Amino acid sequence: MKENNLKIITKSISLGLGSFLVTLLFLAGGFSLSEGYNMLNPYADTEFAKDYTPEKFIRVKEGMKMSEIEKITGEPLNSSYDTARGLIYHSFTRDGWIRRQPGFSLSLCGDLAWYGSSVEYGRDSVALKVYSGWYYD
Secondary structure (H helix, E strand, O other), rough: OOHHHHHHHHHHHHHHHHHHHHHHHHHHHHHHHHOOOOOOOOOOOOEEEOOOOOOOOOOOOOOHHHHHHHHHHHHOEEEEEEOOOEEEEEEOOEOOOOOOOOOEEEEEEEEOOOEEEEEEOOOOOEEEEEEEEOOOO
């Protein structure tokens, strides 16, 4: 009888300690995910332009005209002009989607890595640089 009670006590302690360690690891993992890559939803913190998809953006290449690129990707999310260098910048994605959602949070982390996609055009509206990739800022 005593041996049976000892097994029950040992299992209870093991289960409690195991649960505590799993919870502790989960919480620590949440804090380390700040600006981390979310494998379940990689684009969780990326806001996309209306008709943009990463699959479409792969077709964008340097040397293409602005009108050609917009036929593929749709209108950019943001546009800016560098007067000193005469360059136009079009961004099709941006950071911070999670923070702009009222009442929505991702457990412990409010900021994750995001996927950036942008194009830099010269004065003739021809793409000089095409940027795409993950940002961990």
